[in-house]
Amino acid sequence: MVLRWWLYSVVTVVELLVSSTVHVIYGLWIASSAITLTLAGFISDEHRRSSSRVMPFLSTALSPMSGTFVDVPGKEASRHMHSAATAFMDADVKTPIVMLHGIFGFGKGKLGQFSYWGGAELKDDRVLVPDLGALTSIHDRACALFYYLKGGTVYYGAARAKEFGHSPTGRTFQGHYPQWDEHHPVHFVGHSTGVQVARLLQQLLAEKKFPGHDTNENWVLSITSLSGALNGTTRVHMDGINDDGHTMRPVCLLQACRIAVLIYEWIDFGLLNRFYGFGFDHYNLSWRKAGLKGLISTLLGHSGPFTTTNWILPDLSIHSSIEFNKRVKTYPNTFYFSYASKITCKVFGFTVPPSLFRVHPLLLLRSIQMCLFRFTTPPYEGYRDEDWLDNDGALNLMSQLFPLSPAPHPNQPMESDELKVGQSFQPGIWYYRVIESDHINFIINKDRAGVHFDILETSNIFAACVLYSARSLLVGRSSVLLVETPCEGQLDAIMNCGGCPKELRSMRAL
Numbered sequence: 411m412v413l414r415w416w417l418y419s420v421v422t423v424v425e426l427l428v429s430s431t432v433h434v435i436y437g438l439w440i441a442s443s444a445i446t447l448t449l450a451g452f453i454s455d456e457h458r459r460s461s462s463r464v465m466p467f468l469s470t471a472l473s474p475m476s477g478t479f480v481d482v483p484g485k486e487a488s489r490h491m492h493s494a495a496t497a498f499m500d501a502d503v504k505t506p507i508v509m510l511h512g513i514f515g516f517g518k519g520k521l522g523q524f525s526y527w528g529g530a531e532l533k534d535d536r537v538l539v540p541d542l543g544a545l546t547s548i549h550d551r552a553c554a555l556f557y558y559l560k561g562g563t564v565y566y567g568a569a570r571a572k573e574f575g576h577s578p579t580g581r582t583f584q585g586h587y588p589q590w591d592e593h594h595p596v597h598f599v600g601h602s603t604g605v606q607v608a609r610l611l612q613q614l615l616a617e618k619k620f621p622g623h624d625t626n627e628n629w630v631l632s633i634t635s636l637s638g639a640l641n642g643t644t645r646v647h648m649d650g651i652n653d654d655g656h657t658m659r660p661v662c663l664l665q666a667c668r669i670a671v672l673i674y675e676w677i678d679f680g681l682l683n684r685f686y687g688f689g690f691d692h693y694n695l696s697w698r699k700a701g702l703k704g705l706i707s708t709l710l711g712h713s714g715p716f717t718t719t720n721w722i723l724p725d726l727s728i729h730s731s732i733e734f735n736k737r738v739k740t741y742p743n744t745f746y747f748s749y750a751s752k753i754t755c756k757v758f759g760f761t762v763p764p765s766l767f768r769v770h771p772l773l774l775l776r777s778i779q780m781c782l783f784r785f786t787t788p789p790y791e792g793y794r795d796e797d798w799l800d801n802d803g804a805l806n807l808m809s810q811l812f813p814l815s816p817a818p819h820p821n822q823p824m825e826s827d828e829l830k831v832g833q834s835f836q837p838g839i840w841y842y843r844v845i846e847s848d849h850i851n852f853i854i855n856k857d858r859a860g861v862h863f864d865i866l867e868t869s870n871i872f873a874a875c876v877l878y879s880a881r882s883l884l885v886g887r888s889s890v891l892l893v894e895t896p897c898e899g900q901l902d903a904i905m906n907c908g909g910c911p912k913e914l915r916s917m918r919a920l
Contacts, residue, residue, distance in 0.1 A: 512602025543689015561585020655729025773803030
């Protein structure tokens with residue numbers, strides 16, 4: 411016990427120093443990479459435009475959205491260009507896949523040409539990548555996500571705005587999928603905290619929390635979790651959240667982060683904010699609105715988002731996740747998939763990372779720290795530290811499988827390591843699988859993120875969802891537009907999987 415405490419203390423001090431240094435260096439590296447990619451993209455675009463004037467076919471050949479046309483007879487049919495992913499279309503509208511970033515993440519339009527998803531969003535023109543704020547709360551992100559898709563000015567709610575001391579409204583979006591409703595649902599793919607944003611949004615839709623919109627839970631066709639924070643993490647307590655799951659220790663990594671963020675938001679340099687933002691626009695932290703007095707007030711902890719629980723770190727505690735899972739349901743008409751990641755194993759009875767070379771150095775230190783962490787006051791009755799030791803350097807494996815606390819939601823492991831075309835899935839059940847990887851395996855790195863996003867495409871993670879949706883599309887309609895897959899055998903397998911409606915199988919001949 412004493413040895414473990416001393417070892418944990420040493421690792422904590424080292425991790426704090428390394429983490430602070432790495433965050434600064436890594437942030438500068440990402441910024442410089444983004445600037446470089448932006449300039450390269452500008453040069454590439456100029457080259458493409460000049461090339462297309464001389465040789466027009468180059469414009470198509472260089473396009474990541476190049477595809478083929480499919481003709482389908484029928485009154486509603488038209489010509490559509492499609493890419494490799496399997497899809498069904500209703501009239502001329504593709505079913506979007508909305509990819510949601512995690513903590514310190516960013517969406518399309520931020521960091522220049524740099525991609526949080528390793529370029530995965532370029533694989534198909536259905537993929538939408540919103541920027542929802544790097545540190546804002548799950549609730550505020552869910553509200554922003556609704557208006558990002560539907561269009562309009564973000565409304566957080568008057569009562570909530572009064573409770574947490576911010577404006578009741580936020581940014582205004584044109585709407586990236588304005589026809590979104592239960593007849594035109596979407597797929598959500600969330601990394602880390604992103605999955606909780608999708609889940610809460612579905613709950614808000616079910617509770618009809620958006621004025622002027624008649625919403626329900628069936629606006630969501632599927633939710634896929636990639637290293638998702640479904641049950642909170644012990645990591646936040648090592649970074650500075652107290653055992654109560656809400657407040658911060660006076661000296662910790664999060665306090666340094668808080669000061670840096672408040673100063674960044676206060677400076678409010680337009681070009682810099684367009685390049686990257688933390689999402690606290692509705693708190694009016696800019697010097698233009700807050701003045702010097704406002705900055706001092708936020709730094710002293712008298713006002714601002716960090717004086718409340720309305721930011722992302724308190725949302726990630728196990729305590730908050732229990733309350734979250736009490737409210738947020740698993741719905742019977744939605745498909746749920748979870749890919750959990752871990753980099754630890756048992757060695758002589760101890761949980762440790764098995765390799766010093768296959769994991770990012772920062773995540774390695776954090777993983778060791780999480781293996782050594784023990785709660786002074788357990789977050790819930792029946793909690794056992796040993797159940798939460800396996801981790802991916804940021805989240806415990808226990809958190810990522812499926813919503814677990816205070817009571818497990820319906821769940822089932824996937825049948826095999828590789829999803830099979832035609833494998834039977836049912837809505838209302840969390841299908842989960844464990845992958846040997848660290849927390850950033852799906853993101854940032856193109857070679858890794860792109861390959862692992864292919865799991866969702868080549869193994870048809872959305873196939874069961876699409877078939878389920880197709881049943882409703884067929885009711886009362888004379889035609890359905892079907893987009894073929896690049897692999898003829900895969901399409902045949904889907905059509906003959908047994909769960910496919912007879913009417914849809916008959917359209918295979920079209």
